[in-house]
Amino acid sequence: MSPIVSGLLNVVGILIVLVALAAGLTWIERRLLGFWQDRYGPNRAGPFGLLQAVADMIKILFKQDWVPPFADRPVFIIAPAVAMVTVLLAFAVVPVSPSIGIAANLNIGLLFFLAMSSLSVYSIVLAGWASNSKYSLLGGMRAAAQMLSYEVFMGLSVIGVVIIAGSFSLGDIVDAQHRLWFIIPQFLGFVVFVIAGIAETRRLPFDLPEGENELGAGFHTEYSGMKFGMFFVAEYIGIVLISAIITTLFLGGWRGPALPPLLWFLIKTGFFIGFFILLRAALPRPRYDQLMACGWKVMLPLALLNILLTGAVVLADRSPV
Amino acid sequence: MLSALRTLWLTFLHLFHRRETIRYPEQKPYLAPRYRGRIILSRDPDGEERCVSCYLCAVACPVDCISLQKTAEDGRWYPEFFRINFSRCIFCGYCEEACPTYAIQLTPDFEMSEYERRNLVYEKEDLLISGTGKYPGYSFYRVSGLAIPGKDKGEAEGEEPPVDVKGLLP
Numbered sequence A: 001m002s003p004i005v006s007g008l009l010n011v012v013g014i015l016i017v018l019v020a021l022a023a024g025l026t027w028i029e030r031r032l033l034g035f036w037q038d039r040y041g042p043n044r045a046g047p048f049g050l051l052q053a054v055a056d057m058i059k060i061l062f063k064q065d066w067v068p069p070f071a072d073r074p075v076f077i078i079a080p081a082v083a084m085v086t087v088l089l090a091f092a093v094v095p096v097s098p099s100i101g102i103a104a105n106l107n108i109g110l111l112f113f114l115a116m117s118s119l120s121v122y123s124i125v126l127a128g129w130a131s132n133s134k135y136s137l138l139g140g141m142r143a144a145a146q147m148l149s150y151e152v153f154m155g156l157s158v159i160g161v162v163i164i165a166g167s168f169s170l171g172d173i174v175d176a177q178h179r180l181w182f183i184i185p186q187f188l189g190f191v192v193f194v195i196a197g198i199a200e201t202r203r204l205p206f207d208l209p210e211g212e213n214e215l216g217a218g219f220h221t222e223y224s225g226m227k228f229g230m231f232f233v234a235e236y237i238g239i240v241l242i243s244a245i246i247t248t249l250f251l252g253g254w255r256g257p258a259l260p261p262l263l264w265f266l267i268k269t270g271f272f273i274g275f276f277i278l279l280r281a282a283l284p285r286p287r288y289d290q291l292m293a294c295g296w297k298v299m300l301p302l303a304l305l306n307i308l309l310t311g312a313v314v315l316a317d318r319s320p321v
Numbered sequence B: 001m002l003s004a005l006r007t008l009w010l011t012f013l014h015l016f017h018r019r020e021t022i023r024y025p026e027q028k029p030y031l032a033p034r035y036r037g038r039i040i041l042s043r044d045p046d047g048e049e050r051c052v053s054c055y056l057c058a059v060a061c062p063v064d065c066i067s068l069q070k071t072a073e074d075g076r077w078y079p080e081f082f083r084i085n086f087s088r089c090i091f092c093g094y095c096e097e098a099c100p101t102y103a104i105q106l107t108p109d110f111e112m113s114e115y116e117r118r119n120l121v122y123e124k125e126d127l128l129i130s131g132t133g134k135y136p137g138y139s140f141y142r143v144s145g146l147a148i149p150g151k152d153k154g155e156a157e158g159e160e161p162p163v164d165v166k167g168l169l170p
């Protein structure tokens, strides 16, 4: 198979699987939330309620595509597209298995991921701004402030991994974990990265930009139909993305004994997706200033400490004493 | 932080708890006997309509969904028509509270959906049941002082014969 054909197959395959996964996740999340709240969740449409995702998709696709007259039309329309595009692009650098992955060996893969996830904030800020409504604007502002404080130590928390692996390429990082998963030498970085990842995907308990019970629906208050659907899908793909990146950086990616690499990758990623949903079921939302204070006063020093320690250990290891 | 982890664990354990949901159409929920559902008009033990069309229920109804018209026959009062618009009724039970004769009663039944709104207007024929409902044995005309054919003044249960106010005897 020529590299172009296999590359295209990769791209299309990953795209389809991701979007299908996002739709399926809506069902999985509601079922799991139901179980954790002693309910059943959607169990009517089809076997185990599996067709619920299809029903929701049909409904949201056929809704009237409505732009409020007071909104800033072009920006209003672009914002959800930005949300989708950035998360999908970020997936390009994830090595799903040795043979699957679009640009897994991009030499700045990790930076590319960080850049894309930062860009996705624009979609929220723009959506909040273009909606021209108070709730949306508040949501957008919160998103901006939250990203400012969390982006910083998210970037710093992965530096430890980069120092040990000696590369920004996610493929190399996976290779560097063939003996020991980075979660053990980099536990501090792992914890900080997971927390930053939750904030990055704007999931509970860090969903302040949405804040259903205080801001209506936050930045997407004015959105409906498929535009809302795109934010929704972007959020779910974001969860998958963060879970996949955590897996790649700290849990050895597709590495594992016995089972095929793809399966290992799916198991590890699925575990974190489940964890994200559990977080939503269990934890309340912190206050806004608490969130920022925790980011700057606890997480940032922790991330810096992690870099310091890792750097010292690596230096001591390499220097010929 | 520890409390957050504990919360996570406890929430996770709920995966293995019993579900509280009652899967309704297949599994019927238990409704208490005094559940406030579909309204009925009951009859007294003799099989006569209990409603004496006093309009108290219509007055008490906060959403004005009861309408009726009084008619009299042999000294007894009946509703000529008795109509409840269930598309407005809020099942508050005030009508049952107001009724002096236990005629109007709410029952534990809520499955009364319709495809057309006007089908929710129930007439007297739809409301009347053949039994006494929640209050067996009570009959308004047996205990009240009203004279009806077969029962003169002073002949009701526990009633003294009427006093002749113009008589001189003590």
Ligand code: SF4
Binding pocket: B039, B057, B060, B061, B062, B063, B064, B065, B066, B084, B088, B089, B090, B091, B092, B093, B094, B095, B096
């Ligand atoms: S239950 Fe309440 S709303 Fe319904 S008919 Fe009786 S008084 Fe009116």
Ligand code: SF4
Binding pocket: B050, B051, B052, B053, B054, B055, B056, B057, B058, B068, B098, B099, B100, B101, B102, B103, B104
């Ligand atoms: S149902 Fe009861 S309250 Fe209503 S008119 Fe008849 S007797 Fe009076």
